[in-house]
Amino acid sequence: MPQIVVEGLVKTFTVPERAPGLWGAVRGIARRRVRTVRALDGVSFAIERGELVGYIGPNGAGKSTTVKVLAGILVPDGGRCEVAGRVPWKQRIAHVGDIGVVFGHRTQLWWDLPVVESFDLLRDIYRVPADRYARARDAMIALLDLEPLLDVPVRQLSLGQRMRCDLAAALLHAPAILFLDEPTIGLDAVSKLAVRDFVKQLNREHGVTVILTTHDMDDIEALCTRVVVIASGKILSDGGLAELRAQVTRERWLTVDLVDPDAALDEPGATVIKRDGHRACLAFDPQVVAPAELIRRVTSRHAISDLFVENPPIETIVARLYAAHGGPV
Amino acid sequence: MARALQPYAAVVGVRFRMLLQYRAAALAGLWTQLVFGMVLIMIYEGFYRSSTADVQPMAFPQVASYVWLGQALLAMLPWNIDRELHAMVRSGAVAYELCRPVDLYGLWYARAVAHRTAPTVLRAVPMVMFATVVLPLVGLDEWRLEPPVSLAAGAGFALALGCALALACAISTLVNITMLWTIQNDGVLIIVTSVVSLLSGLLVPLPLLPDWAQPVVRWLPFAGVLDLPYRIYNGHIAPDGLPLVLARQLGWTLALVALGRWWLGRGMRRLVVQGG
Amino acid sequence: MLRGALALYVHYAKVSIRSQLQYRASVVMGTVGVCMITATEFIAVWALFDRFRQLRGWTLPEIALFYGMISISWALCDTVGRGFDSFGAMVKTGGFDRVLLRPRSTVFQLLAQDLVVRRIGRLVQGGAVLGYAIAAGAIDWTPGRVALLAGAIACGICAFLGLLICQATSTFWTVEGLEVWNAFTHGGLLMSQYPVSIYRSWFRGVFTYAIPLACVNYFPGLAILGRPDPLGTPPVLGWVAPLAGPAFLVVSLQLWRIGVRHYRSTGN
Numbered sequence: 001m002p003q004i005v006v007e008g009l010v011k012t013f014t015v016p017e018r019a020p021g022l023w024g025a026v027r028g029i030a031r032r033r034v035r036t037v038r039a040l041d042g043v044s045f046a047i048e049r050g051e052l053v054g055y056i057g058p059n060g061a062g063k064s065t066t067v068k069v070l071a072g073i074l075v076p077d078g079g080r081c082e083v084a085g086r087v088p089w090k091q092r093i094a095h096v097g098d099i100g101v102v103f104g105h106r107t108q109l110w111w112d113l114p115v116v117e118s119f120d121l122l123r124d125i126y127r128v129p130a131d132r133y134a135r136a137r138d139a140m141i142a143l144l145d146l147e148p149l150l151d152v153p154v155r156q157l158s159l160g161q162r163m164r165c166d167l168a169a170a171l172l173h174a175p176a177i178l179f180l181d182e183p184t185i186g187l188d189a190v191s192k193l194a195v196r197d198f199v200k201q202l203n204r205e206h207g208v209t210v211i212l213t214t215h216d217m218d219d220i221e222a223l224c225t226r227v228v229v230i231a232s233g234k235i236l237s238d239g240g241l242a243e244l245r246a247q248v249t250r251e252r253w254l255t256v257d258l259v260d261p262d263a264a265l266d267e268p269g270a271t272v273i274k275r276d277g278h279r280a281c282l283a284f285d286p287q288v289v290a291p292a293e294l295i296r297r298v299t300s301r302h303a304i305s306d307l308f309v310e311n312p313p314i315e316t317i318v319a320r321l322y323a324a325h326g327g328p329v
Numbered sequence: 330m331a332r333a334l335q336p337y338a339a340v341v342g343v344r345f346r347m348l349l350q351y352r353a354a355a356l357a358g359l360w361t362q363l364v365f366g367m368v369l370i371m372i373y374e375g376f377y378r379s380s381t382a383d384v385q386p387m388a389f390p391q392v393a394s395y396v397w398l399g400q401a402l403l404a405m406l407p408w409n410i411d412r413e414l415h416a417m418v419r420s421g422a423v424a425y426e427l428c429r430p431v432d433l434y435g436l437w438y439a440r441a442v443a444h445r446t447a448p449t450v451l452r453a454v455p456m457v458m459f460a461t462v463v464l465p466l467v468g469l470d471e472w473r474l475e476p477p478v479s480l481a482a483g484a485g486f487a488l489a490l491g492c493a494l495a496l497a498c499a500i501s502t503l504v505n506i507t508m509l510w511t512i513q514n515d516g517v518l519i520i521v522t523s524v525v526s527l528l529s530g531l532l533v534p535l536p537l538l539p540d541w542a543q544p545v546v547r548w549l550p551f552a553g554v555l556d557l558p559y560r561i562y563n564g565h566i567a568p569d570g571l572p573l574v575l576a577r578q579l580g581w582t583l584a585l586v587a588l589g590r591w592w593l594g595r596g597m598r599r600l601v602v603q604g605g
Numbered sequence: 606m607l608r609g610a611l612a613l614y615v616h617y618a619k620v621s622i623r624s625q626l627q628y629r630a631s632v633v634m635g636t637v638g639v640c641m642i643t644a645t646e647f648i649a650v651w652a653l654f655d656r657f658r659q660l661r662g663w664t665l666p667e668i669a670l671f672y673g674m675i676s677i678s679w680a681l682c683d684t685v686g687r688g689f690d691s692f693g694a695m696v697k698t699g700g701f702d703r704v705l706l707r708p709r710s711t712v713f714q715l716l717a718q719d720l721v722v723r724r725i726g727r728l729v730q731g732g733a734v735l736g737y738a739i740a741a742g743a744i745d746w747t748p749g750r751v752a753l754l755a756g757a758i759a760c761g762i763c764a765f766l767g768l769l770i771c772q773a774t775s776t777f778w779t780v781e782g783l784e785v786w787n788a789f790t791h792g793g794l795l796m797s798q799y800p801v802s803i804y805r806s807w808f809r810g811v812f813t814y815a816i817p818l819a820c821v822n823y824f825p826g827l828a829i830l831g832r833p834d835p836l837g838t839p840p841v842l843g844w845v846a847p848l849a850g851p852a853f854l855v856v857s858l859q860l861w862r863i864g865v866r867h868y869r870s871t872g873n
Contacts (some may be wrong), residue, residue, distance in 0.1 A: 014871060070873065073705045075870045089869060097708035108703050112624040121620055124613045125707055353781035364788035368796050375803035376657040404796070515631055519638030532649035535718040539655055590719070 002046035002068065003177070003209055009079035011040040011065055013231075039065040040076065041233035049176070052203040052210045053225035056217075058322050063213045067179055068237030070103055070211070084176060091153060100170035102184030105310045107166050109154045115165050116150040121171060126173035133172060142167035144198055165305050167198060177209045178202070196222045217314040229318065231325050241314070248317045248324075253310050254294055256283045259303035270294055278305070283312070334432060339343075339440035344447040359455055366400040368458070370472045386536040390475060391563040395534045397474040398559045401456040404448040405494060405527065406554065407501035408522045410508065418508045424600060433597065434590045436549055438504060441498035478564035485571040489558035492578035497554045499585035506589055509596030531554035536565065550585065553578035610713065617717035626723050628645070632722050639726025645670070647734055650798070661803050667830060668799060674754070675797040675822045678761025679790075680728035686766055690713030691778045692773035701868065711865060712858065715773070734819035743830060750829045753844060757825035760850030764821045765790065767850070767857035772824025774864035789816055797822045802835045817849035 008116040018031040019100060039062045048054055057063050067073035072088030072095045081088060088095045102108075105257060123133045141147055144164040154162060170178060180199065184192045200223055202208045212223060220227060220241070227244050229237040237244050254270070261278045269289035274281035284294055291309050298304065370393050377389040386439055387395070404465070417423045426433055460474035477483035500521075507517045526532050529550040534545050535556040556576045558568040566574060625632050650672065654665040682790045683690070692715065695701050704714050744750070772786035793816060801819045813819040827834050828843025 011872075059804050065872070068702070071706060073669075073869060074872055075866075078778065092705065093708045093710075101706050104704070106699070108706075110624070113620060117620065121616060124616050125709055127708075128610065270621060329821050353779060354784060356781045357784035357787075361784055361792065364792045365795065368804075370793060371804050371808065372660075372799060375660050375799070376653055379659055379661045380657055515638060515661040516634045519634070520639060523638075523642045526642075527645050527649065532646065536653050537656055595706050 003049040003084055004047040004211075005080070005082045006046070006066070006070070007044045007083060008078040008256075008261070009040045009062070011062075011069070011074070011076045013039055021146050032140060032210045038233050040069075040079075041238035043230065043235055044226055045235065045238055047209060047211070049209055050203070050207045051226060052199070052224055053212065054227040055213045056215070056220065056227060056318060057232065057236075061231045063230060064181065066230070067101075067181060067211070067213060071099060071179060072096055075164055085298055091233040097173065098175050098200040099177045099179065100175040101165050102163075102170045102183055103181045104163070104180075104185040107154060107162055109162070109165060109169060109297065111155050112153055114151045114153055115146065115157075118154065118165075119169060122169055122172055128173050134172070135274050136174055137168075138173050140171060143201070144194070157279040158196070160187050163187060163191065163195060164198075165196065171202070171208075175208070177211070180210060180212045182212075182214055182218055183212070183214075184214065187287075188294065192218075199223060199313060217318065221314055228317070229321060232323075236321055236325055244321075245317055246315075248320050249312065250285055250287060251283050251312055252286050252291060253281055253283055253290070253312055254298070255279060255308055255310070256298060256304050257301075259305055263302050265298075265302070267294065267297055336436070337442075338488050340439055341443040341447060344443045348417060355451060359452060362400045362403065362452070362456060363459055364395055366456075366471070369400075369443075370394050372595075374465075387563075387565055389536060390471070391560075391565055392472050392534055392537075393472055394563040395559050397456065397460040398554060398562060399531055401453040401460070401474075402449055402490075402533075402555075404452055405445050405497050406525055406531065407441075407443070407497045407504065408518070408525050409501070410518060410581070411437075411444065411501075411505050414440070414505055415508060416599075423509075423597075427597060434586075434593050436503070437593070438498055438502050438586075440499040442494070443503070445494060445497060445501070475563070477562050479568065481568040482561060484563055485568050485574075486558055486562040489561050489571070489574055489578065491577055492582065493558045495556050496550060496578050496582045496585070499582050500550065500554070503585055503589050503592070506596055509600055525551055525554070526551065529554045530559065534554075534559075536560070548577070550581040553581055612832035613709075614713075614717045614842040618720045621718070621720040622722060627700055635723030635731075636726040637697050637722055641726075643676070643727045644733075646734035647730065647766045659827075660799065662835065663800055663803075664743070666738050666743040667832075669734050669738035669741070670743065670799055670830060671822055671826045672798040673731050673733075673738055674760060674826060675760055675794060675818070676727060676731030676734060678758050678821065679765055679794050680724055680726075680731050681758075682762045682769065683727065685716055686725045687719035687721050687771040688717075688768045689773040691693075691719075693776045695781050696776050696868075697780055705869070707870040712723035712770075712861065753825050753847075754829055757821055757847045760847035761818075761821040762850075764817055764850035766791075768793070768816065768860050770854070770857040774861045777864035777868045787817055795870075802827065817853050821851035 013036070015037055017035055035059075041062075043062065043066060055063055055066065066072065068077050070083060070088060072083075073090045075089045082166045083095065086096060106224065109115065110121065113121075119137055125128075126243075128136070138222055144167060146164060146168060149161055149165060152161075155163070157165065157257075167183070183199075184195055187195065196219060198245070199210060200213070203210050203223075212219065212225075214220065225240060227237065227239070227241055228235060229244065239247075251275075257278050258265075258280060259278070265280055265282070266271050267282065267284075268288075270282040270284040272280055273283045280302050282292075282294070282298075295307065295309070299307070337539060372388065373392050373396070375514065377385070377392070402576070426436070429436070457474060460472075461476070464473040477486055478563070504517060504521055511517070528535075528546055528549055532553065536551060538546060538569070546556075553574070557566070557578065561568075561571060635862060650668065651665065652658070656670070660668065688695075692701075695704075701711075704711055707714060738744070768786065768790050772783065773788070777782060793812060796804065796808075796812060797818045801823045809819060824834075824838070824843045824846040826843075828840060833840065834842075848852070
């Protein structure tokens with residue numbers, strides 16, 4: 001029995017429009033124009049307990065709409081949704097007591113308060129028994145290295161520090177499901193790694209189901225075994241990373257560092273997609289030209305100082321998927 | 330000349346456009362003030378109806394006009410701080426103002442003018458229409474805003490109103506200048522609000538204050554912002570009293586402008602020395 | 606469960622006060638300032654009585670009772686009602702989503718979230734004005750009247766809170782026309798500072814039957830003063846009418862529920 005079931009979700013919004021300029025503003029006094037947007041157009045998927053799912057899509061695709069429906073904030077126009085046996089928007093208070101949500105753009109902590117006081121207030125809001133709270137809090141402090149931050153007002157924290165505190169805050173009541181919305185946005189490299197390690201540990205060792213919406217494909221590659229791609233309210237792809245790649249292209253990339261930057265590269269079965277000084281990148285289909293064969297040909301014809309073969313970065317894959325669907329919104 | 334006025338005109342235009350965007354807010358604010366005006370007039374009506382044969386310093390119809398003018402021209406009162414300036418001073422960006430090729434006091438004063446004229450015009454026109462046209466139509470003739478008692482009174486009012494605007498902006502710019510000393514100028518604002526609301530005649534028409542207070546309030550600058558021009562309008566001050574009114578208003582304006590210019594200079598120097 | 610809610614409310618209050626006390630000077634100045642501004646408002650009332658002596662048969666100490674009662678009600682409502690008063694800003698920034706993500710009633714969270722210390726300045730002024738009314742000997746005190754005074758003030762808080770909740774509910778549909786409500790909150794406050802018998806009947810009607818400010822102030826005030834109503838209503842009304850305040854609050858809470866439902870179906 002999957003923990004999260006979503007079937008045929010439909011949601012439409014009406015958006016008001018404003019004409020520009022002074023004359024537009026005066027005219028706006030008399031008349032208002034609206035536009036309808038289909039944010040969700042028959043979205044279906046199921047998530048088992050303990051999965052770590054990446055949920056990606058271009059801006060306006062319907063990601064945050066889906067998350068809001070799953071969190072119980074938004075009521076859909078049609079379709080079915082069940083989270084841990086409950087309909088999120090019908091049993092709001094019971095449902096939100098069992099989930100954690102972290103927004104990358106907004107903190108849920110109290111701005112002027114030391115971090116630990118925010119934690120204490122959340123304990124009372126979520127009615128966490130004192131001993132369970134102490135254990136959870138201490139575990140979070142240890143895992144996320146929060147000890148030096150506890151007495152610092154939230155407004156004085158750096159973005160990376162705040163995100164770690166927000167993660168801890170969302171987990172103090174030991175929810176079974178965690179929603180992460182752009183958790184690594186704006187973070188420096190060290191903080192990003194810390195957040196990713198934490199999320200991975202949370203999922204692997206503690207079995208917390210994690211749904212991650214992000215634009216950062218490194219997050220996806222580092223964390224997710226399963227990726228759901230949504231665009232214009234429809235699911236384009238749902239499965240492992242390898243399947244996602246295969247769905248878009250079989251292409252592999254061979255990157256070489258040429259000794260002679262002006263050498264002419266012309267190989268049948270391979271296309272030069274990038275050239276920058278000494279570095280050149282060739283795209284090829286491994287079923288037309290075997291990687292070993294291509295490498296042999298290139299190295300025999302040119303002097304090479306370095307080379308590597310890789311899959312196209314997930315960004316490229318996803319961008320092609322969006323473009324094939326009809327362009328990003 | 331037009332080119333010199335361009336930055337100032339631009340500030341006013343931006344303000345107009347911003348206010349037009351918030352049409353619902355404008356209508357809502359208008360509605361609130363209409364209700365306030367009616368409540369105030371009913372209160373005065375109550376006082377006047379229970380008044381004995383003593384002749385009061387001002388007749389009820391004059392009070393009604395006074396109240397409506399007060400509501401219509403409320404935006405002119407010098408009791409707000411300029412939020413954008415506040416943010417600029419707070420961030421230290423105000424130091425960049427010194428790099429601009431315009432007179433700093435002049436620019437701040439122009440901002441004060443913009444912040445007063447745009448909302449006042451947008452609010453006063455519908456309020457005056459309501460108070461002069463709608464009220465008689467619904468049978469509340471005794472509450473209406475009467476036209477000026479004579480052409481001379483009307484012209485005098487226009488002049489006095491212009492000077493009132495100049496004076497109000499001088500006071501307002503002074504309030505903004507205090508920000509250079511203390512960014513948390515809640516204290517100044519509170520004092521200014523309570524003082525202005527009482528001594529300008531907004532809370533109570535000044536002639537209705539106790540007799541012993543009259544000589545004091547008449548000479549303070551605040552009377553010139555509201556009370557003096559309104560009493561030209563409703564005839565409480567005869568047209569031959571106009572020169573004295575204008576003299577009081579302009580006298581205070583010049584004094585406060587001079588004070589403001591000097592103070593701003595000191596404030597900016599202090600800011601630059603302290604490093605913002 | 607109620608005890609848990611009370612404990613949480615106290616926790617929120619402590620947090621809010623501590624947060625404001627970080628800017629100690631500002632809080633003190635703000636409180637004194639509100640006190641000063643409201644004192645100036647009463648000076649205006651005093652000045653009018655100094656000149657006119659009486660208002661349709663009402664004397665200054667009697668006015669002070671109505672004035673003091675409604676000021677205290679509004680001050681207390683204003684102190685706890687910030688969450689609803691500034692709800693427009695919360696909706697605009699999406700902060701209400703976070704409220705919906707917490708396992709507590711939305712009304713409770715909004716009531717608990719901000720205790721604005723400086724609005725106690727108006728409480729001080731209202732208390733002083735009421736104290737003047739008491740000291741001027743206008744009232745013949747009985748235990749019943751003392752209870753009625755406390756009850757009327759409490760019902761007044763309910764009425765004003767109901768208004769703030771209605772105001773906040775309207776932001777679910779439009780964030781722009783909010784000031785409309787100022788006519789009822791601040792306008793209602795101004796109006797209630799005087800006995801409503803001085804106003805025109807149609808105006809009285811609005812503030813008795815639609816927004817029951819007269820019910821929580823004028824009628825109980827009459828009973829406390831032991832004065833018959835110049836409008837001729839039965840004296841028992843003074844003891845019963847204040848209940849219109851909590852009733853109004855209940856109605857506004859229903860409207861709030863409808864508003865939240867609308868928000869959750871149309872998104873941000």
